[in-house]
Amino acid sequence: xxxxxxxxxxxxxxxxxxxxxxxxxxxxxxxxxxxxxxxxxxxxxxxxxxxxxxxxxxxxxxxxxxxxxxxxxxxxxxxxxxxxxxxxxxxxxxxxxxxxxxxxxxxxxxxxxxxxxxxxxxxxxxxxxxxxxxxxxxxxxxxxxxxxxxxxxxxxxxxxxxxxxxxxxxxxxxxxxxxxxxxxxxxxxxxxxxxxxxxxxxxxxxxxxxxxxxxxxxxxxxxxxxxxxxxxxxxxxxxxxxxxxxxxxxxxxxxxxxxxxxxxxxxxxxxxxxxxxxxxxxxxxxxxxxxxxxxxxxxxxxxxxxxxxxxxxxxxxxxxxxxxxxxxxxxxxxxxxxxxx
Amino acid sequence: xxxxxxxxxxxxxxxxxxxxxxxxxxxxxxxxxxxxxxxxxxxxxxxxxxxxxxxxxxxxxxxxxxxxxxxxxxxxxxxxxxxxxxxxxxxxxxxxxxxxxxxxxxxxxxxxxxxxxxxxxxxxxxxxxxxxxxxxxxxxxxxxxxxxxxxxxxxxxxxxxxxxxxxxxxxxxxxxxxxxxxxxxxxxxxxxxxxxxxxxxxxxxxxxxxxxxxxxxxxxxxxxxxxxxxxxxxxxxxxxxxxxxxxxxxxxxxxxxxxxxxxxxxxxxxxxxxxxxxxxxxxxxxxxxxxxxxxxxxxxxxxxxxxxxxxxxxxxxxxxxxxxxxxxxxxxxxxxxxxxxxxxxxxxxxxxxxxxxxxxxxxxxxxxxxxxxxxxxxxxxx
Numbered sequence: 001x002x003x004x005x006x007x008x009x010x011x012x013x014x015x016x017x018x019x020x021x022x023x024x025x026x027x028x029x030x031x032x033x034x035x036x037x038x039x040x041x042x043x044x045x046x047x048x049x050x051x052x053x054x055x056x057x058x059x060x061x062x063x064x065x066x067x068x069x070x071x072x073x074x075x076x077x078x079x080x081x082x083x084x085x086x087x088x089x090x091x092x093x094x095x096x097x098x099x100x101x102x103x104x105x106x107x108x109x110x111x112x113x114x115x116x117x118x119x120x121x122x123x124x125x126x127x128x129x130x131x132x133x134x135x136x137x138x139x140x141x142x143x144x145x146x147x148x149x150x151x152x153x154x155x156x157x158x159x160x161x162x163x164x165x166x167x168x169x170x171x172x173x174x175x176x177x178x179x180x181x182x183x184x185x186x187x188x189x190x191x192x193x194x195x196x197x198x199x200x201x202x203x204x205x206x207x208x209x210x211x212x213x214x215x216x217x218x219x220x221x222x223x224x225x226x227x228x229x230x231x232x233x234x235x236x237x238x239x240x241x242x243x244x245x246x247x248x249x250x251x252x253x254x255x256x257x258x259x260x261x262x263x264x265x266x267x268x269x270x271x272x273x274x275x276x277x278x279x280x281x282x283x284x285x286x287x288x289x290x291x292x293x294x295x296x297x298x299x300x301x302x303x304x305x306x307x308x309x310x311x312x313x314x315x316x317x318x319x320x321x322x323x324x325x326x327x328x329x330x331x332x333x334x335x336x337x338x339x340x341x
Numbered sequence: 342x343x344x345x346x347x348x349x350x351x352x353x354x355x356x357x358x359x360x361x362x363x364x365x366x367x368x369x370x371x372x373x374x375x376x377x378x379x380x381x382x383x384x385x386x387x388x389x390x391x392x393x394x395x396x397x398x399x400x401x402x403x404x405x406x407x408x409x410x411x412x413x414x415x416x417x418x419x420x421x422x423x424x425x426x427x428x429x430x431x432x433x434x435x436x437x438x439x440x441x442x443x444x445x446x447x448x449x450x451x452x453x454x455x456x457x458x459x460x461x462x463x464x465x466x467x468x469x470x471x472x473x474x475x476x477x478x479x480x481x482x483x484x485x486x487x488x489x490x491x492x493x494x495x496x497x498x499x500x501x502x503x504x505x506x507x508x509x510x511x512x513x514x515x516x517x518x519x520x521x522x523x524x525x526x527x528x529x530x531x532x533x534x535x536x537x538x539x540x541x542x543x544x545x546x547x548x549x550x551x552x553x554x555x556x557x558x559x560x561x562x563x564x565x566x567x568x569x570x571x572x573x574x575x576x577x578x579x580x581x582x583x584x585x586x587x588x589x590x591x592x593x594x595x596x597x598x599x600x601x602x603x604x605x606x607x608x609x610x611x612x613x614x615x616x617x618x619x620x621x622x623x624x625x626x627x628x629x630x631x632x633x634x635x636x637x638x639x640x641x642x643x644x645x646x647x648x649x650x651x652x653x654x655x656x657x658x659x660x661x662x663x664x665x666x667x668x669x670x671x672x673x674x675x676x677x678x679x680x681x682x683x684x685x686x687x688x689x690x691x692x693x694x695x696x697x698x699x700x701x702x703x704x705x706x707x708x709x710x711x712x713x714x715x716x717x718x719x720x721x722x723x
Binding site: 051 | 406
């Protein structure tokens with residue numbers, strides 16, 4: 001009795017469950033082949049060819065607060081007058097101020113700026129000119145202007161912090177010839193520079209540089225959005241991808257000179273690579289003899305130089321940091337080369 | 342009426358205080374954070390050729406606007422659905438254009454418009470399974486492997502166990518207690534681990550408390566209500582078996598949910614070894630279910646029902662996990678399962694304490710063996 005009851009109760013389950021399981025397994029293995037073969041043979045080239053890094057939307061000058069295209073060729077020669085001794089006097093008025101800049105679509109960054117733009121005004125003088133800079137600090141922290149070049153200690157912008165609301169007159173003779181950075185020198189330095197307090201100071205040789213068709217200023221830098229001492233975005237002239245979305249228009253054969261300055265904080269080295277072309281490179285711009293003919297140059301913090309090149313063929317050509325991580329995080333631009341009209 | 346008004350007085354006063362607070366803009370407390378407080382939960386990742394779709398939930402106090410997205414240090418274009426600010430507790434699906442490669446890992450950083458970064462990681466990229474009959478069949482099969490099959494295999498021990506004496510029966514019940522306690526501890530730990538990824542409004546620990554204590558108290562109440570009805574030994578044993586399988590079923594639901602969502606993402610470690618390990622571990626669950634029935638003559642239908650109740654929810658769990666899983670649900674179900682198995686352990690404890698006055702070391706060794714059994718089989722799947 002007991003024995004038979006046991007048999008009756010257990011046997012059907014013993015057969016039924018593994019049976020159902022077996023059927024399911026067979027069914028599944030029949031279906032399995034189809035999806036795997038499809039995914040392996042599918043062509044991914046369409047995705048790869050169209051893929052480029054960048055923002056989902058464009059940034060407008062309104063959101064940015066200044067025009068990166070204008071900054072490119074905006075050289076400030078100052079208010080020019082002649083001193084009694086015959087020297088040229090150049091006067092500049094610069095205000096440090098907090099400026100909200102749209103650095104990615106919908107993302108506003110409080111930049112610290114000279115005259116509301118990053119990089120600050122490109123101060124340009126000729127060797128031997130007397131430069132006077134009337135600096136006013138319109139922010140809540142002390143700031144200075146520290147120029148690379150020759151000047152007395154008290155004009156160095158290190159031990160004379162300009163307090164909020166205060167002003168300071170920097171006065172020195174423009175020298176030496178070349179392209180130099182200027183920046184705030186208040187501690188913590190990395191923050192003050194990273195926030196945007198830097199610009200370019202160009203000292204032209206007496207009689208000028210050899211003639212070119214167009215001159216541009218490019219300051220390489222990063223943006224640390226979340227203040228973790230790591231850059232989240234990179235750019236030339238502060239706005240990531242700007243010259244990628246708005247290619248710089250040039251003509252075939254046009255001789256281009258670029259004043260390139262690296263003001264990148266937190267990362268040790270930056271670089272500039274030009275596509276489908278080579279350029280003459282003048283480190284620091286202190287010599288009229290090119291040091292190198294290349295398509296890639298690297299610069300550490302505050303290193304700078306002059307690049308000269310022209311294009312032979314029409315089309316779009318990238319220029320970007322050859323540290324490709326920087327390039328894909330914003331330090332990418334385009335030259336669009338056209339036939340001369 | 343008077344009582345009602347008395348109850349209403351503090352409520353009315355509260356209204357006045359809130360109004361005062363709102364009208365005066367904080368009533369003197371000018372406590373605005375220097376940076377906005379934002380929080381995002383990444384709930385789901387779906388990967389198809391050239392795209393990665395993230396389901397995100399705004400778990401911060403205010404509506405949230407997206408800025409840009411960087412994948413592995415590359416700013417990538419994306420579309421958000423719905424576009425525009427995400428309301429508090431609202432979700433959006435962000436589809437990122439990115440030529441990902443199978444098997445590689447991806448760090449994704451999402452910057453909000455307030456420049457606050459949130460990141461998530463894709464451990465190993467793999468095409469997300471499309472929702473189709475084939476996928477559903479795969480899910481069913483997984484549930485069958487890890488839930489139903491092992492439980493039924495365990496049930497087949499019944500004929501062998503019948504041959505055991507009363508001491509062995511007590512030992513077996515103690516073993517079941519050990520199994521259940523181990524499962525309960527494991528589920529609680531997993532729930533707490535998972536809740537770490539939940540945004541603060543979900544109140545993970547509270548959710549676990551409600552799920553765990555809720556399941557425990559509900560089963561406890563059910564057992565007390567039932568015990569008033571019939572109280573012969575056979576029906577008591579059957580009720581205990583039923584509750585064990587209910588508890589184990591709830592536990593398997595949570596387990597299935599976790600496996601299902603992992604499988605959907607191609608993250609499930611479902612190698613042969615893993616599945617065999619699962620079968621080995623869960624076979625002990627079947628053993629636990631039939632332990633109280635050793636002296637009964639249950640019908641095939643009844644046994645099949647117990648097996649389905651204990652193992653079947655694993656299938657439902659994989660479906661839910663694969664198709665609609667949100668992390669908070671996983672946490673809640675894990676807690677529910679934990680509460681359920683622990684209540685059943687408690688119930689069996691009361692049952693054998695009542696029956697066997699002697700044999701303390703039988704119970705000790707039984708409980709410990711149960712826990713050790715799951716520990717050893719667990720080595721295979723952890």
